[in-house]
Amino acid sequence: KTSRYSTKSLHKNEELIKMRNIGIAAHIDSGKTTVTERLLYYTGRIAQMHEVKGKDKVGATMDSMDLERERGITIQSAATHVTWKNHHINIIDTPGHVDFTVEVERSLRVLDGVVLVICANGGVQSQTLTVNRQINRYKVPCAVFINKIDRMAANPHKCLTQLRSKLRHNAAFVQIPIGLEGKSTGIVDVVMRKALYFEGNNGQNIVEKEIPEDLKEITEIKRTELIECVSNVDEELAELFILDQTPTVQQLKDAIRRATILRKFTPVLMGSALRNKGVQPLLDAIVEYLPNPAEVENFAFDGNTTNENGQATKLQMSSDRTGDNDLVALAFKLEQSKFGQLTYLRMYQGALYKGDNIFNVRTKKKSKASRVVRLHSNKLEDLEEAYAGDICALFGIDCASGDTFVSKVKHNISMEQMYVPDPVVSMSLKQDGRDDSGKMSKALNRFSKEDPTFTVTWDNEAEEMVVSGMGELHLEIYAQRMNNEYGLNVTLGKPKVAFRETITSRVEFDYTHKRQSGGAGQFGRLIGYIEPLPEERNTELEFLDKTVGTNVPRNYMSAIKKGFLEDCCDKGPLVGARVMGVRFVVEDGASHMVDSSDIAFRLAAQGAAAQAFEKSHKIISEPIMTVEVTAPAEFQSAVLSSINKRKGVINDQDVDSDYVTVTCDVPLNDMFGYASELRSVTEGKGEYAMEFCRYQPCREDVQEELVRQAHDAAASPVKKKVVGRKRS
Known part of the structure; x- marks a missing residue:
């Protein structure tokens, strides 16, 4: 046929x-x-x-x-x-x-x-x-x-x-x-x-x-x-x-x-x-x-068959343009235009005609190639057909960058993916004024879909939006595009670091919550102690019930646990950071037949924790990142100096004939702006990657500065007004 x-x-x-x-x-x-x-x-x-x-x-x-x-x-x-x-x-x-x-x-x-x-x-x-x-x-x-x-x-x-x-x-x-x-x-x-x-x-x-x-x-x-x-x-x-x-x-x-x-x-x-x-x-x-x-040899993976190692079989794409082979095309770039989403395709096998139905291998969804175009910068030229070897674009196709398209839904063929580097710079994104039209959401969704190195997250703890990218210029460009293309006035700033508060020694508590205002009152007494968890568990919280007998009825333990772990640890007493690395132990207490209730014991847990925290020695912990820096060997001393300046601890150095790789632990709070500094000291030839390692107590000067900032913010009348509005 x-x-x-x-x-x-x-x-x-x-x-x-x-x-x-x-x-x-x-x-x-x-x-x-x-x-x-x-x-x-x-x-x-x-x-x-x-x-x-x-x-x-x-x-x-x-x-x-x-x-x-x-x-x-x-x-x-x-x-x-x-x-x-x-x-x-x-x-x-x-x-x-x-x-x-x-x-x-x-x-x-x-x-x-x-x-x-x-x-x-x-x-x-x-x-x-x-x-x-x-x-x-x-x-x-x-x-x-x-x-x-x-x-x-x-x-x-x-x-x-x-x-x-x-x-x-x-x-x-x-x-x-x-x-x-x-x-x-x-x-x-x-x-x-x-x-x-x-x-x-x-x-x-x-x-x-x-x-x-x-x-x-x-x-x-x-x-x-x-x-x-x-x-x-x-x-x-x-x-x-x-x-x-x-x-x-x-x-x-x-x-x-x-x-x-x-x-x-x-x-x-x-x-x-x-x-x-x-x-x-x-x-x-x-x-x-x-x-x-x-x-040029181009390969794809056939998901329907596997080799001896259980991996998808590697297939070589046929580059002839007769159209006898089934269509295989890769969506390598997405762009939002005035006509909708423009999907750039590289044709690797077969042929695509205007009006053909194509299938997304990842989503299994069918789409119609209603308009096939060839690009000249931002100008479009309509095509009736495209063949293996061509670079073209389609409108109205719902997909993600890196998706493979085929002509038959039964084909489970995926082209080899491109490498996407991890973002290296994060900044907070704030909008001046309210956005009632959802433009901010539309802009961020569009940019993150077009550019896989641009990511958006919401920091629940800091209550701010954080955008990440490949550099400060990268993020500045997107902020300016939001202003130019969407009319959004946004500001980029240094994101907040997720500090933690903890204690260094065991402290006992004996707290009674009592309230009487006519009718049934509130009563609950808790006796016990709080202590720090081992260092390897300093990002956890633990609650232990060591009561014996019925002084504290078992049905109230759930409310007591919530009072300790949820109500007390959300904001610490020093700078308002989350409390972590603490174990709460209840050993005894007292209850009232009429006035005791879940809310009474939950409030008693809050009071007991506040009492214990006040008597304890509190410290602030900060996130430590494992950083790997790669640069030409000639810049080794400059790289080491930049790490030492940021209070980093060098763990390993690997030097070959051309490059040096330095592995170190650096506080996250000291890493902001490092991308620009590294490029400066290495003439733009250095690169780095980092990932979370652990929490450890921060330096005394850092803790003093954080506490001072927290007191200044609490004393500011503007800040009080904002906090009051949030609570209301």
């Missing part, structure tokens, strides 16, 4: 060979968005170029968000598509700032190749290292473009050395510059042995000339170096090299392509995107050296 797909798309496999899915990634301010703008212009996708934060106030095409144009940075990854020499290229421009690293993660997860942009002056920088780790994580073939060779102190040779030493790339020049800094006039194509000059108002006219005499020798040296680097990882070129035969241009290009696709070699190109130099050869390199979707 012939499917409707195969009759329509027998020619699609030829198109697959001429398709490229690439990303542009780099450290912040390396010129990614400017490079993408030039790619769009030279391929005829846009008629006029605009600059990032340019004088014309238009901004780059891929920076469509107002905040991006205002700040001059890329916040969200943006997709577009161009055509160059009959090749269809899908391009995703990614952010460079570490706070938006999840945008790079989700993009590299679905791309077949990446152009790593490096500043000729800055070289390999902090986010370059992070992006390189992401490239290695998803095994994406890579080409390097050294940008800004016209800047002062531009040094492409330093960049190549750092590529080899810091990033461990087997890299070599396929181009060399004709002049640097202000003398930059063009580039030499080492493979073709041609000098390329970019003439015209926008560098649109490429003029090929003979290599200048002063560069011929260095060109041959670099060409020999290129052949050596590639022949080390490519057998066909190695045979020619051993036989001392000079490869032809095509043989050398084919070898570079094979080695690049296998991630054994990285071609290095260069230019100045802002000065319109070297961009067209970059497009040629994308076509010639980076893989098409059929040359």
